[in-house]
Amino acid sequence: MKSKISILFLLFAFVSFTATAQTAVAKQEPKEDKVWMPSKPIPVAEYYPGGQEAMYTFIDKQLNYPAMARRNRVQGECIISFTLNEDGSTSGFKILKNAGAGTGEEAQRIAQLLKFKAPGPGFGMVVSLPIAFKL
Incomplete structure (x- = not known):
């Protein structure tokens, strides 16, 4: 009985973590396409x-x-x-x-x-x- 509860808890934790990670990735703003240049003129x-x-x-x-x-x-x-x-x-x-x-x-x-x-x-x-x- 304990092992079934532990497995269910782990499964719930994994699903919760995955949903949170996907939400965080979806909320990221698009990265700017800024060209790198040195700080001093060449x-x-x-x-x-x-x-x-x-x-x-x-x-x-x-x-x-x-x-x-x-x-x-x-x-x-x-x-x-x-x-x-x-x-x-x-x-x-x-x-x-x-x-x-x-x-x-x-x-x-x-x-x-x-x-x-x-x-x-x-x-x-x-x-x-x-x-x-x-x-």
């Missing part, structure tokens, strides 16, 4: 058409979170270094900071997709670009 962004906001919007659209990083819930910032040449082309990509699980390689892939305006003769520069990975 100097190379002035050579990107549309500026820093347009550059990070492009990065956000192109970002494919690596499967291993998603599975292991890896989050963090990757920093990619590259040279912006006088004609607007880029070269010499390096991963300076890597969050791991494929995020550094993905950040480098995205940095290679960026197209900049030509800064002009004698203005080639080495830049660092932070790219955040957040779940």
Whole structure:
């Protein structure tokens, strides 16, 4: 008799907990789709058409979170270094900071997709670009 009461109590507790959890999930407000940007301006962004906001919007659209990083819930910032040449082309990509699980390689892939305006003769520069990975 005691075991039947215990089982019924546990079943009631589980059903009650599940209903409460579902209500809490349903009440959550939708998450804003705000693009992550660093707090300080990135100097190379002035050579990107549309500026820093347009550059990070492009990065956000192109970002494919690596499967291993998603599975292991890896989050963090990757920093990619590259040279912006006088004609607007880029070269010499390096991963300076890597969050791991494929995020550094993905950040480098995205940095290679960026197209900049030509800064002009004698203005080639080495830049660092932070790219955040957040779940």
